[in-house]
Amino acid sequence: MKKKFFTIVALLFLLLQSCTTKKNMLYVQDLDKFSNSTLNYAATKIQPNDILKVDISDLNPLVSAPFNLPTASNTNNSVDMMKLSGYLVTPQGNITLPVLNEVNVGGITPTMAEAKIKERLISEGYLVNPTVMVRVLNNKFTILGEVKSPGVIPFTEESISLLDAIGLAGDLTYSAIRKDVKLIRESNGKRLIYHIDLTTASWMSNPDYRIRQNDVILVTPNKLKVNSGGLITDPIQVLGIIASLTVLILLIQNN
Template structure:
C-alpha cells in the first residue's frame, strides 16, 4: 500500500511538470535563419482614426487644410484622436476644402500619395508635404500572460513578439504551441493557431500585428490539471503527503 502511494505521488509530481520542449521559443530557429520577410502593409479600415498634416512652402497657406492649428507636440493620444479623421463605414473621410475622399483599399502610404496628388492636381499647392499616421491602432492580449489587456501602438508595424512583450510575456503556464490569433479584415474574421516553439510562423502574415488583432494564450496541460479542487501542484503534494503519513500510521 505504501509503495502504491509513493508511486502515485511521483506520478502527480512529474505529471504536473512542463517539459523544456513545451516552454522554449523558436526551437527550430536555425532552419529559418536568413529567410525572407513575409510582410504586407495593412489597408486603412473603417473606424480607423487618421492624423493628417499638410505642409507647404508658405506655412500660412496650409492652415485651412489642417484640422488643428495648435501644436501637438505635447498633446495626449486621446486629444490627438479627437482631432483626427474618423474613417466612415464607407471608407471615406471628410477633408477640409477637398471634401469627401475615399480611403478604400489604400494603405497609409498610398493615401498619403493620393492626397498629395489631389492637392497638386487641384492647384492648391505646388509642392505640398503630406504626413499621415494611424492613431488608434491597438491589440488585445488575453489569457496566460503576465499583464493581459488592450495595448495601443503608433508604429507602422510591430511583430507578434513585440506585442507579447507589451503584455509582459507568457507566464510559465502559457500554452506556447497553440496561440489563438483572431484577425478581422474588411468584415471577414480569420482565426488561426500559432506555434511559438517553432520559427515557422515568422514567415507568415501573423508575425506582424495589425490594428484590432486579438491574441489569446490558453493554459497548458499542467495548469489545467492544477485548476481543480486542489488548486496547484504544491497543494497536490501536500495533500498526498498527509494521506501517505496517515496510511503509514494506520498500517504500523
C-alpha cells in the same frame, strides 16, 4: 506498507505527467535553423474606426494652412489629444478633410492614402507640390487568456512582432499552451484566424503574423489549468501539493 508506498509513488508519477514539459514551454526551439532567413513586411491597411493624423504642407505655409485643422499654440500634443482632433474613418472608409471634403482611404495603406490626397490637391489646382503625411493614431491590440497582463494595449508603430506583443503583456504564464496561440484579424470585411506554434521559429518570417491595428491574440490554458478550475496556475504548485499529500499519507500510515 510497501504496496501502499508504491501506490503513492505511482500516483505521484501520473500527476507529474500532467505538468508542463520543457518541450512545451520554450519559445522558438529551432531558431538557429532560420538564421539569416528573409524578412517580409506587409503594410497595414486603414480600417473603419481608425483615427488618422493628416498633415498637408507646402513651401509656403500660408497656402497649405486651409487644408489643415486649426491648432492652438498651447495645445497639448499628446497622442490622446491628437486622437480627439484626428480624422475618424467612417464604416464606408471615408474621412472628411478641409476643402477637399470626403476622401476614401479605407482598405489602402497610409502611404497610398498620402499619394491619393496629394494627387487630388494637385489635379484640382489647389497646390503645386504639397507634402502629405498620414498616420494612424489609435493602433492597439487585445491580448486575452494566459498572459500576465491581459488587456487592450496601444502601440505607436505601424505593426509589431508577435513576440513584442507578448512582451508588452508581461509574457505568457506557465499554464499557457504555446503550440496553439490564436491570432484573430478583421481584414477587408472578413475575419481571419491564424494558429501559431511559438515553440518553433517557422512562423517568424510570415508577414501575416505581425500584429496590426485591432488584432486579437488568444492564449489558451493547458488541461491542468482547465481541470483545476483556475485554482492551480503554476506547475510548482502541483509539485508542492503532491509532496505535501505524500508526506501526510506516509505519516498517517506510520502512525
